[in-house]
Amino acid sequence: MIAKKFHSLYNYGDLHLNLVEMKQKIVTIGLIQSKVSENVEANLAKAEKMIRQAANKGAQIICLQELFNIPYIPQKQGVDKNKYSEMLGGHTTSRMRDLAKELGVVLIVPFYEKTKGGKYFNTAVVFDNKGKQLGAYHKVHIPHDPGFYEKDYFEQGRDGYKIFKTKLATFAVLICYDQWFPEAARAARLMGAEIIFYPTAIGNIAGYVPPEGHWQNAWETVMRGHAIANSLPVAAVNRVGREGHTEFWGQSFICDAFGKVIKRAGAAREEILTAKLDLAINKFISDGWGFLRNRRPDTYKILTSGKLVSKSKKLQNVTHYRDEQKALEKS
16 A cells, blocks of 8 residues: 555544554455345345445455354254255356455455364355455354354364465454454464454344343444454354344444444344454554563463363253243244
8 A cells, every 4th residue: 555644643532653664555355234034045145135235335354244144043952953064166156256356355254164074064164356265164163052053064274374465465264253262363363363253143032131231232342342352353244133042132343452442233133334444553553552562472271271171060950051042942
């Protein structure tokens, strides 16, 4: 990008950064928040239409929501996996590859993958603006709780975190439940990510009000924390509408490297979010906070110790856990 002098003051709350002689690195990203039906082909057609609209708004990197073209099947058990899964290079990903090339945009496409070896993954594949496949990420963290029976449907990703390098930006894609883990965000940042995208499918059990309050607040807060701790923008895209037992709360958002929300979608309607980011600001914020240079890796050995990774046998007797199960039965 063109070097430009900044004599204005950037104000991020109480932090003031004089950005002088800063070389900008501008990129416009887009998020597609939509409702999903049982009609997989109709979902795909809708996504294509919304991607075109995002591109017309100037989006250069466009991210779809988790499992964008199928219902969120893990909310119940016993669904036929083969009805919704497909191989990488199949119908859905081929159409997305061709669309990326046609529009000249980078596309992040989360889908339900079945491998040649018969394994099933919650996957995000990335195509560059020429339709070239840059790689695929398999969701690493897999939950298994009432309404989120994901271990029945997805293998744990074992290839680690992935960084996707394009002419526009270097970014990571982490999927839904990954967003609760600061270790994943930090790993992506240390691998060179300038943005983290979080395609998501999350909501509340219909008719159930958690005693701790609406989960959306915690969901957004933790990811804004990742942005702050790692000095990079975060973009989270969720679905909307009711599917079976679940009310998806939408509210996709984009925040900057200081955790300030730039754009946020509504809770009920389909939307296209776009935002222009200057990735050069990441370094100024990172240098100002010093979170990376002042790390103490020599004290972090316990993080790989395997402590607290077993599910408590007492969980079934916890009141809110039982209440969630009852709510599922009623909805």
